[in-house]
Amino acid sequence: MKEERILIEHGTIITLDKERRIIKNGAITVEGSEISYVGKMSGLRRSAGRERVINAEGKLVLPGFINTHTHLEYSGVDRGIADDLPLTVFLSKRLRPSEAVTRPEDIYVSTMLCCLEMIKTGTTCVCDTGGFHPASVAKAVEDAGMRATVAYGSMDIAPPERPLAGDQQASTEENLRRSESLIKKWHGAAGDRIRARCSIRVLPNVSEELIFGLNEIAQKYDVGVNAHLSDTEEVVEAAKRMRGCREIEYLDRLGVLGPRWMGVHMVWLSDDDVEIVRKRDMKVSHCPGGALHLGFGCTQAGKFVELVKKGVTVSLSQDSTTANNSLDMFRSMYLLSIHKDAKMDPTVFPPEKALEMATIDGAKALLWEDKIGSLEPGKKADIILVDTRRSNWVPMHDFSIVPNLVYSGDGADVDTVIIDGNVVMENRQIKTMDEHSILEKAQRASEEILKRADVRIHPRWRVE
Ligand SMILES: [Zn+2]
Numbered sequence: 100m101k102e103e104r105i106l107i108e109h110g111t112i113i114t115l116d117k118e119r120r121i122i123k124n125g126a127i128t129v130e131g132s133e134i135s136y137v138g139k140m141s142g143l144r145r146s147a148g149r150e151r152v153i154n155a156e157g158k159l160v161l162p163g164f165i166n167t168h169t170h171l172e173y174s175g176v177d178r179g180i181a182d183d184l185p186l187t188v189f190l191s192k193r194l195r196p197s198e199a200v201t202r203p204e205d206i207y208v209s210t211m212l213c214c215l216e217m218i219k220t221g222t223t224c225v226c227d228t229g230g231f232h233p234a235s236v237a238k239a240v241e242d243a244g245m246r247a248t249v250a251y252g253s254m255d256i257a258p259p260e261r262p263l264a265g266d267q268q269a270s271t272e273e274n275l276r277r278s279e280s281l282i283k284k285w286h287g288a289a290g291d292r293i294r295a296r297c298s299i300r301v302l303p304n305v306s307e308e309l310i311f312g313l314n315e316i317a318q319k320y321d322v323g324v325n326a327h328l329s330d331t332e333e334v335v336e337a338a339k340r341m342r343g344c345r346e347i348e349y350l351d352r353l354g355v356l357g358p359r360w361m362g363v364h365m366v367w368l369s370d371d372d373v374e375i376v377r378k379r380d381m382k383v384s385h386c387p388g389g390a391l392h393l394g395f396g397c398t399q400a401g402k403f404v405e406l407v408k409k410g411v412t413v414s415l416s417q418d419s420t421t422a423n424n425s426l427d428m429f430r431s432m433y434l435l436s437i438h439k440d441a442k443m444d445p446t447v448f449p450p451e452k453a454l455e456m457a458t459i460d461g462a463k464a465l466l467w468e469d470k471i472g473s474l475e476p477g478k479k480a481d482i483i484l485v486d487t488r489r490s491n492w493v494p495m496h497d498f499s500i501v502p503n504l505v506y507s508g509d510g511a512d513v514d515t516v517i518i519d520g521n522v523v524m525e526n527r528q529i530k531t532m533d534e535h536s537i538l539e540k541a542q543r544a545s546e547e548i549l550k551r552a553d554v555r556i557h558p559r560w561r562v563e
Pocket of ligand 1 (some may be wrong): 228
C-alpha cells in the first residue's frame with residue numbers, strides 16, 4: 100500500500116549523493132514511489148496525514164544494491180551444478196544441456212528464488228543478462244517486487260567449440276524479433292520498475308549481422324546493450340581466429356560501441372582495449388566472485404584498477420549462482436580486495452569505491468542514475484536498512500562506518516528493504532512471496548531438470 104507516507108527515523112544514512120554525505124540521527128520520508136526528504140531529524144517536517152514509521156536506530160540506511168549482471172533464468176535452479184570445471188565444459192556439459200530442458204514455469208520459480216536471495220541480502224535492482232524465456236523472468240520480477248532490467252539472450256551461430264543445445268540457436272531475424280518484442284512489452288512496465296535491454300549472450304555465438312541489428316534496436320528504443328566480453332583468454336583467442344582481432348577492438352571497428360554498451364567480465368583486456376572502453380564511455384560489469392570461482396585470471400590479467408583510474412564506470416555484479424554460487428552483494432564488495440593482493444597495494448579499491456560500485460555506479464551502468472543509486476529527494480525509494488547491533492559490526496567509529504559495511508558486513512545483516520516505495524522485507528520477513536514454498540519448489544525443479552537433461556553428478560565424498 101502506497102497511500103501512507105513512510106518515515107524512516109533515527110538512522111545513520113549513507114546517502115551516496117554528490118557530496119557523499121553520511122547523516123547521523125537522520126530521517127528519510129517516502130511518498131508514493133519516491134523519496135521526499137533526506138536529512139537530519141531536526142529538519143524533518145511532521146506530516147498531518149497517515150504515516151508508517153520505521154525506527155532505524157542502530158541501523159545504516161543506504162540505497163539498495165544494484166547487481167549489474169546475473170542469470171535469473173537458471174540461477175535459482177542450477178546452483179552448484181557446474182562447480183570446479185573449465186568454462187567450455189561448464190557450458191557444454193552442464194549449463195547448456197540443463198538450460199535446454201528448463202521450462203518457463205521453472206524459470207519463474209528460479210527468478211523468484213533469486214529475488215528472494217537478493218532482497219534478503221539488500222539488492223533492490225538487478226540486470227538479468229537474458230536467456231530464452233525473458234517474459235517468465237519479467238513476470239516473476241514483477242510479482243517479487245524487485246526492480247530489474249530484462250533481455251533476450253541473443254545467439255545465432257554455433258562454432259564447434261561453442262555448441263548450442265535444443266532451440267538455443269535461432270536465426271538472426273528471429274533473435275531480433277524476440278528482442279524487439281520483449282522491449283515493446285516490458286520496457287517501462289510495472290510503473291517503470293522493469294526495463295528491457297538488448298543482450299549479446301556471448302560474442303563467439305553471434306554473427307556480425309546480429310550485432311548490428313541489436314545495436315540498431317537499442318538506439319531505436321533508447322535501451323542498453325549487455326554482452327559477456329573478454330572473460331577468458333580463450334574467448335579473446337577465439338575472436339582473433341574468427342574476427343581477426345581481439346573482442347573489444349572488433350566491436351570498435353564495427354562502430355557500435357558507446358555509452359549504452361555494458362561489457363560483462365572484461366577480464367582479458369589489453370591496454371588498447373582499456374583505452375577504447377574509456378574513449379567510447381562503455382560501461383563495465385565486474386563479477387569478482389564469478390571470475391575467482393571459474394579461474395578466469397582476474398588477479399593476473401584484470402585491469403580493473405586501471406579502468407577505474409581512467410574514469411570508466413565499473414559496476415559490481417554477482418554472475419549466476421552456477422558461476423559464483425551466491426547473489427550476496429556484500430560478498431562481491433569484499434572480494435574487490437583481491438585487487439589489493441594482485442597489485443600488492445592495500446590502497447586500491449577503498450571501501451567507499453566498493454560501495455559506489457555496488458550502488459551509484461551500477462545505476463550509471465544501467466543508464467538509470469537519474470532515478471536510482473543514491474538517496475536524494477525525487478529519486479525512487481529503493482532503500483535498505485542494515486542492522487549494526489551485531490557482533491561483526493562492533494566497534495564502529497565515524498571513520499569505520501563504510502569500511503565496516505564493506506569489510507565486516509554480511510547479507511544477513513540486512514533488516515528491512517523498500518523497493519519503489521513498497522516495504523518488501525521488514526525485520527527479515529519477506530512480504531511479496533511465500534518463502535518456504537519458493538525454496539521447496541526450486542529444490543524440486545532443480546532435481547527434475549537434472550533428470551530431464553540426463554546430467555549425472557557424483558558427490559566426491561560418499562553420501563549415506
Ligand atoms: Zn554471466
